[in-house]
Amino acid sequence: MTTNTLGAAHTSDSVRYLDEIEVGQTWLTLGRTVTETDVVTFGTWSGDMHPLHMNEEYAKQTQFGGRLFHGPGVLAMAFGLEMGLGWKNPSAIAFLGIQDWNLLAPVRIGDTIRVSEEIVEIRPSASKPDRGIVTTHVQVLNQNGDVCQEGKWIVLLSRRPDRSE
Numbered sequence: 001m002t003t004n005t006l007g008a009a010h011t012s013d014s015v016r017y018l019d020e021i022e023v024g025q026t027w028l029t030l031g032r033t034v035t036e037t038d039v040v041t042f043g044t045w046s047g048d049m050h051p052l053h054m055n056e057e058y059a060k061q062t063q064f065g066g067r068l069f070h071g072p073g074v075l076a077m078a079f080g081l082e083m084g085l086g087w088k089n090p091s092a093i094a095f096l097g098i099q100d101w102n103l104l105a106p107v108r109i110g111d112t113i114r115v116s117e118e119i120v121e122i123r124p125s126a127s128k129p130d131r132g133i134v135t136t137h138v139q140v141l142n143q144n145g146d147v148c149q150e151g152k153w154i155v156l157l158s159r160r161p162d163r164s165e
Contacts, residue, residue, distance in 0.1 A: 014086035017160040018124065018132045021087075025119045029081040031112040031143070034069045039109060042073035069107045074149055078140045081115045082153075093131060093156040101151030105142070112143040120152065131158050 043049050048070055051058035059067040083089060107113060116139045124132040134157045140149040 015089065015091055016087040017091045018122065018134070018157045019159050021119055021122065021134065021157075023119050023122060027082075027085050027087065027117045029085055029115040029117075031114040032077060032081055033112045034074075034077070034107055034109055036109055038073065038077070039067065039069055042070050042076070046070065046072065048072075064106055064108075067109060069109065069111070071103045071107075071149070074103075074107045074113065074140055075101070077113065078115050078138065078149065081113070082117060082138065085117070088155060088157065091158050093158050096133065096154040096156055099135075099152040099154065101149065103149050105146050105148045107140075107142065107148050113148065114141050115139070116141055117153075129159070131156055133157070 039053055043053050052062060052064070052068055053059075053070055054067070056067055059065075118137045119134060120137045121135040122132060123134075133154060135152050135154050138151060138153050139147050142148050
């Protein structure tokens with residue numbers, strides 16, 4: 001198993017193509033702290049103005065005891081953190097889907113999240129030899145290492161362009 005911790009900006013050395021990855025390979029992103037601005041921006045942009053996110057007095061009365069960042073906002077932030085690894089840029093052709101995505105723990109204003117990713121399946125295309133489908137298990141972790149969200153992401157990944165068949 002190879003573990004890489006890459007910076008927020010990718011380099012050409014971090015890009016991985018289908019023929020350069022293996023099951024069990026893992027990455028861990030840098031952290032990003034959730035801010036008040038993130039909550040307000042995501043709520044305004046998405047239209048999700050639920051008081052659990054926008055009203056501290058309301059949120060204090062819930063089982064959470066305070067405001068939370070939107071679950072889909074955490075997912076969006078995870079996409080950005082993961083793309084910052086650079087291993088799929090520009091090798092990814094298309095994002096194909098998410099499987100079994102679960103929200104396991106709340107993310108609060110002030111929490112710092114990071115993404116852990118592991119390749120769990122690689123399926124070369126039978127009909128198009130220049131690509132294949134890669135499935136990764138993704139976990140969004142908070143500053144305490146608690147898994148807040150997790151599931152599988154599926155992406156269509158190209159082989160190295162200069163690879164001869």
